[in-house]
Amino acid sequence: MNKNTLLALGIVAAISFGSAGSALAAEAGPQPPRQKWTFSGPFGHYDKQQLQRGFKVYREVCQACHSLKLVAFRTLGQPGALGFSEGQIKALAAEYQINDGPNDSGEMFQRAGRPSDYFPPIFANEQAARATHNGALPVDLSVIAKARTYEVGFPGFLIDIVRQYQENGVDYLHALLTGYEEKAPAGETLTPNQFWNKYFPGHKISMRPPLEDKRVEYTDGSPQTVDQYARDVTAFLMWAAEPHLEARKRIGFQVMIFLIVFAGLAYFTKKKIWASAH
Amino acid sequence: MNGEQPTRRDFLYIATGAMGAVGAAAAAWPLIHQMNPDASVQALASTEVDLSPIKEGQIITVKWRGKPVFIAHRTKQEIEEARKTQLRELPDPVADDARVKKGKEQWLVLVGVCTHLGCVPLGHQGDYKGFFCPCHGSHYDTSGRIRKGPAPTNLEVPPYEFASDTMVRIG
Amino acid sequence: MSGSSNFKPKSAILQWTERRLPILGLMHSSFVAYPTPRNLNYWWTFGGILSFCLGVQIITGIVLAMHYTPTVAGAFDSVEHIMRDVNYGWLIRYVHANGASMFFIAVYIHIFRGLYYGSYKEPREILWILGVIIFLLMMATAFMGYVLPWGQMSFWGATVITNLFSAIPGIGPKVVEFLWGGYSVDQPTLQRFFSLHYLLPFMIAGVVVLHIWALHEVGQNNPAGIDVKSDKDTVPFTPYATAKDNFAMICFMIFFAWFVFYIPNYLGHADNYIPANPLQTPTHIVPEWYFLPFYAILRAIPSKLGGVIAMFGSIALLAFLPWLDRAKTRSAKYRPLFKQFFWVFVLCCIGLGWLGAKPAEGGYVIASRILTAYYFIHFLVILPLLSYYEKPSPLPASIADSVLGKQPAKA
Numbered sequence: 063m064n065k066n067t068l069l070a071l072g073i074v075a076a077i078s079f080g081s082a083g084s085a086l087a088a089e090a091g092p093q094p095p096r097q098k099w100t101f102s103g104p105f106g107h108y109d110k111q112q113l114q115r116g117f118k119v120y121r122e123v124c125q126a127c128h129s130l131k132l133v134a135f136r137t138l139g140q141p142g143a144l145g146f147s148e149g150q151i152k153a154l155a156a157e158y159q160i161n162d163g164p165n166d167s168g169e170m171f172q173r174a175g176r177p178s179d180y181f182p183p184i185f186a187n188e189q190a191a192r193a194t195h196n197g198a199l200p201v202d203l204s205v206i207a208k209a210r211t212y213e214v215g216f217p218g219f220l221i222d223i224v225r226q227y228q229e230n231g232v233d234y235l236h237a238l239l240t241g242y243e244e245k246a247p248a249g250e251t252l253t254p255n256q257f258w259n260k261y262f263p264g265h266k267i268s269m270r271p272p273l274e275d276k277r278v279e280y281t282d283g284s285p286q287t288v289d290q291y292a293r294d295v296t297a298f299l300m301w302a303a304e305p306h307l308e309a310r311k312r313i314g315f316q317v318m319i320f321l322i323v324f325a326g327l328a329y330f331t332k333k334k335i336w337a338s339a340h
Numbered sequence: 341m342n343g344e345q346p347t348r349r350d351f352l353y354i355a356t357g358a359m360g361a362v363g364a365a366a367a368a369w370p371l372i373h374q375m376n377p378d379a380s381v382q383a384l385a386s387t388e389v390d391l392s393p394i395k396e397g398q399i400i401t402v403k404w405r406g407k408p409v410f411i412a413h414r415t416k417q418e419i420e421e422a423r424k425t426q427l428r429e430l431p432d433p434v435a436d437d438a439r440v441k442k443g444k445e446q447w448l449v450l451v452g453v454c455t456h457l458g459c460v461p462l463g464h465q466g467d468y469k470g471f472f473c474p475c476h477g478s479h480y481d482t483s484g485r486i487r488k489g490p491a492p493t494n495l496e497v498p499p500y501e502f503a504s505d506t507m508v509r510i511g
Numbered sequence: 512m513s514g515s516s517n518f519k520p521k522s523a524i525l526q527w528t529e530r531r532l533p534i535l536g537l538m539h540s541s542f543v544a545y546p547t548p549r550n551l552n553y554w555w556t557f558g559g560i561l562s563f564c565l566g567v568q569i570i571t572g573i574v575l576a577m578h579y580t581p582t583v584a585g586a587f588d589s590v591e592h593i594m595r596d597v598n599y600g601w602l603i604r605y606v607h608a609n610g611a612s613m614f615f616i617a618v619y620i621h622i623f624r625g626l627y628y629g630s631y632k633e634p635r636e637i638l639w640i641l642g643v644i645i646f647l648l649m650m651a652t653a654f655m656g657y658v659l660p661w662g663q664m665s666f667w668g669a670t671v672i673t674n675l676f677s678a679i680p681g682i683g684p685k686v687v688e689f690l691w692g693g694y695s696v697d698q699p700t701l702q703r704f705f706s707l708h709y710l711l712p713f714m715i716a717g718v719v720v721l722h723i724w725a726l727h728e729v730g731q732n733n734p735a736g737i738d739v740k741s742d743k744d745t746v747p748f749t750p751y752a753t754a755k756d757n758f759a760m761i762c763f764m765i766f767f768a769w770f771v772f773y774i775p776n777y778l779g780h781a782d783n784y785i786p787a788n789p790l791q792t793p794t795h796i797v798p799e800w801y802f803l804p805f806y807a808i809l810r811a812i813p814s815k816l817g818g819v820i821a822m823f824g825s826i827a828l829l830a831f832l833p834w835l836d837r838a839k840t841r842s843a844k845y846r847p848l849f850k851q852f853f854w855v856f857v858l859c860c861i862g863l864g865w866l867g868a869k870p871a872e873g874g875y876v877i878a879s880r881i882l883t884a885y886y887f888i889h890f891l892v893i894l895p896l897l898s899y900y901e902k903p904s905p906l907p908a909s910i911a912d913s914v915l916g917k918q919p920a921k922a
Contacts, residue, residue: 064921132588205784206784208776209782213783228774310602313774318769321765325761328754339751
């Protein structure tokens, strides 16, 4: 086979990947703009300050409706997380009431949370959640940053492989949180419980605009704007979805260096061996 | 081939082989380490037990880390017996004081697993009226110390503390 | 696996063992002394890479099964438990998930290499058919594995694919209920898929042994597509092929690691991070990338039964390839016309893959129909006709000649 073969097979593989990865969210409106994230790229890492701010936004805004049930309090302090101390985590966990039991008399009871507990559900069940939100279900946010994406056309999806760009989910979340419009464009009608969002697939979203300037108080001097809130809470949700991202990228770099050196040695070994065959 | 080449070639082969071995070992580690207790198991909640309903002379069993833990409310007589036992009579000599918390001598907290082969001993039984393991006949006294039978050591005392006078936290 | 060998171990203990169980001799004759054509190029390393892929999938899979819970209520959470709490669980799961894609990349390269160099031709028909069986088993395994995380794509993929069988006239609905163990994809389905997903790779390993056995019986094909004539045409497997395979495999690992460590979710669907919901279908149901060409064929046919037959037919057809292409010359290197049609066919498959990811509407449907028709025409019309009308270029006298550049003038 010749060079064309390589090229062609490369394209087969690439197109197939891309079309699979990008086939979703095709019905969305404008493509969410790409943002700069500290955790993108081969040396990506979380900004602890940002995660803490994002967590504050989650606690003061999102948590009213959205649970985080796959995340345990203890993980807030693990390496590559928010950097909370053991004491901080204990105090934080104790602010939550956890359903436990049954006790010796056979009844369930509430107790203060411990680090080993998970963020408790906000509603008893899906029906209860829908009943209080006009039929809409506030989804759990534990893996939301990986559960959303948008379509990247040709050739962008191929470039993303090389650039290691996998922040489509967070781009979308940030765009959604900042993408509310005052009212629907002419010709579109909204029910009283619907809102117009540029980036939501179908545009009619049941979540009221959650953020407004100065809603959450920042103590580190970061701007108290919708854009900054959206950015921070999205970063926090990325951490919630991928708590081992830092370890993954760090180990990945070590593995890459190792494999490249190993490949070099294997290449020269092969060359030496074959030298005697000609 | 000239005389210099073989050494360079040998070095190359050894280096490649060594890297292969290191790589294989590094790749094997995650596959082995995944069997160790994971983060959620390690962080497993400590168990809190309310002592107020336990009457004198009663032993209750609670679960901690998947294992039974005995909490015995010992009578004066049981404490007395445990204290007066001479250390030289014991196969695994430990004083009773060292197995309970000072000022709370009536509370004996033990991991309810026989140190022989892991069965659960029965309370208030055996030659020493402490614990008796029916599997292979190990007798423990009222301090949970081994006295007779195949078990090599005393019943283990788990880490615990009194959160209040009537509340104990194990683990 | 090429029969007896003259291998004689040095130590007395091994000689004693060898007289009773000649396993070292078997290893020696199969993987050391085994003569490989000296002109093999890097496309031939994908056989070894595929064995590596199978090994990786089996090992990581066994580990994942230690932590995974095959229940409707627990599957999704147990996968997240692996990702969050199990020591290196995230690594093992990402290797397994991306490993499936790597396996298919390698197998498609392997298949197209076989198509290009005529590796299916006499005397390698059985070898080729065993390969088609492995490919089918791989598809079944991958499909069932994708169901296990019990996300939205898992659930709806399982629903759509099992519903293919409802196209069988008369008994179709009964067959589907049988596959489900109920009236919809549910707990019994998940649990049996888990069991079978664990079983099938070992069946693949068994057929791989047969595949290698058949390979060593008839000997490897080579880029020149001519038979080995003398010892000068071959080199011993070890160290020559081993060193080459080794280098290629490490390069493949670099590619693999790129995905695992840097873009681990690139090849998956975001929707599969949404827990399965039997009451709501995602707007775009798309199979994993490696099924897309077949999915396009399925949707191209306007009849339900027809689509299913076309899809399975497109794979089954491969098994008959040795009898559809009767040309004596194996390698496309010496078949100028076949070579061009080969590349058109490759483009056709890429096109089908692209269309498989597009919604089934408008121009996409028409394009799918044209490419589906071409897919079948390639095998059923073009290849048989080429066998008669194509005039191959002259072949080199021997493999050694082709390596040393003593090629006859190109036609």
